[in-house]
Amino acid sequence: MELESGFKLYQKSIRDVDGVKVAVVRTRDGKDVIHLSGDYSPGFSGCYNIAGGLICPFTYANVRILMGMLPSLKAVPLGDRGMSFGFGDRLGVATPGHVRAVVGSGFFPVFAQQSIREMQRTRRTPQDVMLSAVKGMLKEGYNAKFGADADHLKRLEDVDYVLPYGYSMFTCDPSDYVNNGTALMGVEELKGEFDKLPDSKAILGRYNGKRFDFKGYVVEFDEMDVMRAAVKYYRAVEFAARMFSKIRDSVRSNFDFELSVDETDEPTSYKEHVFIVNELRHLGVEFTGIALRFVGEFHKGVDYIGNLCEFEESVKVHRAILDEFGPYRISVHSGSDKLSIYPILGRYFEGFLHVKTAGTSYLEALKVVAKRSPSLFAEVYNYSMQRFDKDRKSYYIDVDKSHLPPIDTIDTRNYPDLLQNSDVRQMLHVTYGSVLISPLKDDVLSLLVDFEDDYYALLEEHFKRHIDALKGGV
Numbered sequence: 001m002e003l004e005s006g007f008k009l010y011q012k013s014i015r016d017v018d019g020v021k022v023a024v025v026r027t028r029d030g031k032d033v034i035h036l037s038g039d040y041s042p043g044f045s046g047c048y049n050i051a052g053g054l055i056c057p058f059t060y061a062n063v064r065i066l067m068g069m070l071p072s073l074k075a076v077p078l079g080d081r082g083m084s085f086g087f088g089d090r091l092g093v094a095t096p097g098h099v100r101a102v103v104g105s106g107f108f109p110v111f112a113q114q115s116i117r118e119m120q121r122t123r124r125t126p127q128d129v130m131l132s133a134v135k136g137m138l139k140e141g142y143n144a145k146f147g148a149d150a151d152h153l154k155r156l157e158d159v160d161y162v163l164p165y166g167y168s169m170f171t172c173d174p175s176d177y178v179n180n181g182t183a184l185m186g187v188e189e190l191k192g193e194f195d196k197l198p199d200s201k202a203i204l205g206r207y208n209g210k211r212f213d214f215k216g217y218v219v220e221f222d223e224m225d226v227m228r229a230a231v232k233y234y235r236a237v238e239f240a241a242r243m244f245s246k247i248r249d250s251v252r253s254n255f256d257f258e259l260s261v262d263e264t265d266e267p268t269s270y271k272e273h274v275f276i277v278n279e280l281r282h283l284g285v286e287f288t289g290i291a292l293r294f295v296g297e298f299h300k301g302v303d304y305i306g307n308l309c310e311f312e313e314s315v316k317v318h319r320a321i322l323d324e325f326g327p328y329r330i331s332v333h334s335g336s337d338k339l340s341i342y343p344i345l346g347r348y349f350e351g352f353l354h355v356k357t358a359g360t361s362y363l364e365a366l367k368v369v370a371k372r373s374p375s376l377f378a379e380v381y382n383y384s385m386q387r388f389d390k391d392r393k394s395y396y397i398d399v400d401k402s403h404l405p406p407i408d409t410i411d412t413r414n415y416p417d418l419l420q421n422s423d424v425r426q427m428l429h430v431t432y433g434s435v436l437i438s439p440l441k442d443d444v445l446s447l448l449v450d451f452e453d454d455y456y457a458l459l460e461e462h463f464k465r466h467i468d469a470l471k472g473g474v
């Protein structure tokens with residue numbers, strides 16, 4: 001292929017599709033575009049001719065035509081078993097690094113993954129998220145399967161918002177329907193709430209006095225246990241069933257449906273795990289994954305905090321429950337950087353595991369910034385510090401503000417080391433939204449354009465460490 005000077009051709013992106021050559025090219029002003037040559041069909045829009053072909057913008061309309069030509073650009077479901085990894089990308093430029101990390105690992109990648117909350121905070125749309133992932137896969141020459149996760153859908157309207165853009169996975173977050181107050185309720189109050197549930201008699205009948213033996217781990221329900229689990233989760237399960245039918249009625253092909261109850265106050269008990277999956281089945285919800293809240297602390301962007309033996313013990317029982325009620329995947333949210341528990345997760349959930357990460361790719365981007373433009377890093381750092389008190393409120397983190405050093409006390413050469421500090425990591429992790437809607441976003445993005453290979457190399461190394469640790473347990 002020949003290109004005019006000043007254009008950069010991504011060699012790995014070149015594909016031959018029935019006489020049409022498709023490639024990704026970077027223009028003189030640093031934009032990635034689609035380059036077509038040969039016998040291309042009409043239909044692409046917003047394009048212009050250059051010597052040797054046609055240049056088209058990465059719009060969703062153009063990408064849909066490409067998806068028709070290259071079906072591997074369409075997201076497909078992970079299914080209810082296997083090992084998979086979710087690569088959330090808040091900046092929208094990380095996919096090539098994610099591709100490099102996952103290729104050859106045996107893990108099924110989810111390259112488009114963003115929660116409604118993250119989209120709101122970054123002012124991105126489900127369409128942007130999908131486009132960024134497809135662009136990254138094209139650039140890197142990736143032709144294998146991938147999934148796309150519309151994450152943390154909390155309202156039925158959220159389904160309408162994401163549906164037109166080819167997502168293959170829908171993560172239902174029923175937290176508005178979870179009653180977190182059950183632990184403190186007296187018998188009378190609990191009974192009163194339980195009686196309000198539809199079909200409460202039948203629910204009681206399904207569990208009361210039942211004894212489940214999961215390979216030697218016995219889970220028994222008495223009346224109080226049933227009422228507590230039902231009052232806490234029944235309406236959440238019912239909401240999930242409504243969301244599931246809505247998606248099933250609208251999506252013609254197969255899809256993944258995950259239920260996430262990972263953001264509750266208390267760890268998911270074995271009884272609750274049994275209750276939730278059994279009720280989902282009872283309501284006909286064909287779920288492929290569930291995100292439980294595990295024991296210990298899962299703070300953003302830092303390693304697991306807790307007792308590893310206790311964690312392992314609980315994971316064993318959850319696996320035994322899965323064997324009885326599965327197949328489905330156990331999905332681990334806030335999964336980045338939890339390297340100490342990865343071997344345990346890999347071992348006990350082998351064949352049934354999904355791990356989601358998101359903010360950690362943003363932190364890797366800030367490493368590039370810290371190294372290549374200390375002055376920009378200082379601006380991002382200071383702005384994040386200003387926003388921290390406000391932004392931290394909706395996140396589950398553990399930061400001592402006195403451990404956050406003022407940036408002017410740090411030698412610029414040591415900026416990259418700041419990203420090893422767990423307080424700094426969490427602070428930067430929760431303030432991304434503010435940074436990414438400020439004018440700093442364009443500066444960060446254009447730096448990443450200039451140093452994209454730095455960024456991809458860091459991501460590759462970072463995620464290979466994650467995947468190797470997960471495999472280490474197998």
Ligand SMILES: [Zn+2]
Binds near residue numbers: 152262263291333
């Ligand atoms: Zn989550």
